[in-house]
Amino acid sequence: MLDDTVCIVAGAGRGIGKETAKLMAEEGASVVVNDLGADLSGEGEDVQPAQETVDGIVDGGGEAMVHYGDITDLDYTDQLIRDTVEEYGAVHSITNFAGILRDRMIFNMSEEEWDAVIDVHLKGHFSLLRNASRHWKERYEDEEFERQRSFLGVSSSAAIGWAGQPNYAAAKAGVLGLVRNCAQELDRYNVRVNSLWPEAYTRMYKSIPEEYQPDGMSDETHGPHLVAPLPAFLASEEAEDITGCTVGLGSGELSFITDPDRARKIITEVPANTATGGWTPRQIADAWDDLTDGYETKRTSKPSIPNVRD
Numbered sequence: 001m002l003d004d005t006v007c008i009v010a011g012a013g014r015g016i017g018k019e020t021a022k023l024m025a026e027e028g029a030s031v032v033v034n035d036l037g038a039d040l041s042g043e044g045e046d047v048q049p050a051q052e053t054v055d056g057i058v059d060g061g062g063e064a065m066v067h068y069g070d071i072t073d074l075d076y077t078d079q080l081i082r083d084t085v086e087e088y089g090a091v092h093s094i095t096n097f098a099g100i101l102r103d104r105m106i107f108n109m110s111e112e113e114w115d116a117v118i119d120v121h122l123k124g125h126f127s128l129l130r131n132a133s134r135h136w137k138e139r140y141e142d143e144e145f146e147r148q149r150s151f152l153g154v155s156s157s158a159a160i161g162w163a164g165q166p167n168y169a170a171a172k173a174g175v176l177g178l179v180r181n182c183a184q185e186l187d188r189y190n191v192r193v194n195s196l197w198p199e200a201y202t203r204m205y206k207s208i209p210e211e212y213q214p215d216g217m218s219d220e221t222h223g224p225h226l227v228a229p230l231p232a233f234l235a236s237e238e239a240e241d242i243t244g245c246t247v248g249l250g251s252g253e254l255s256f257i258t259d260p261d262r263a264r265k266i267i268t269e270v271p272a273n274t275a276t277g278g279w280t281p282r283q284i285a286d287a288w289d290d291l292t293d294g295y296e297t298k299r300t301s302k303p304s305i306p307n308v309r310d
Helices: 015-026 048-059 074-088 111-143 166-189 229-235 281-291
Strands: 006-010 030-034 063-067 093-096 149-154 191-198 246-250 253-257
Touching: 006 015, 006 074, 015 030, 015 048, 015 063, 015 093, 015 229, 030 048, 030 074, 048 063, 063 074, 074 111, 093 111, 093 229, 111 149, 111 166, 111 191, 149 166, 149 229, 166 191, 191 229, 229 246
Parallel strands: 006 030, 006 093, 030 063, 093 149, 149 191, 191 246
Antiparallel strands: 246 253
């Protein structure tokens, strides 16, 4: 499915990123493996995880090269893209799994814990996508390539809330906003921009206190290799014109995630001579039950998801 395709996979030294890079190579792609090799909290650096991913791909007969660096550094991501083009002639797909955790309840969280997670997850996506979009825009304006390019951001179900992870939840919700915005901006340059909600038993999940972990998750039932087929599909030409979407995969569950949007509205006339709008606080209080009829307004748990194919 990915013959003659050049894929950059950031955060590919471990977990889902590693399995995605391996599967993309098995499907025929030339894969550039990025990873800083930090621990789960973002401390330290180690070239070995990325190198091990590349060695495994090459030993299996695939094509890959390692590119070690920090994706929050815009100079680095610019060089990553330049080096990939120099080595393989193009960049067709970028997927970003790089991430860290600094879990804490909001009232206990330090500024540094907040900033570190936002930096890696949200600025890292910006850094990659800013420089990739510049490259793709320039190349499209030069040659109007027919084959679409693909950027896949990695969000999480934590974006709808996960107690003890306010920094991570905010960053992953930010990724969704970035993806939706840039899908609109880059469509004219034949670039797809989507987001992934993976569900896998990775070192991030394993770091969550056991009493808060979902029941039944294990390496066997929710291994990271079970997520890899979705980013591989989205990097391929089979995903042409799929853009601005958020899709999920974990174990056997493939899901399509809706965008935040107005579910219901009530309109009142706004007099031409008022600057305050047509509603008063009391009117809103009186209309609240009608506006939200059928919806849960104490949202402290995640919603259930219907299965469309039994």
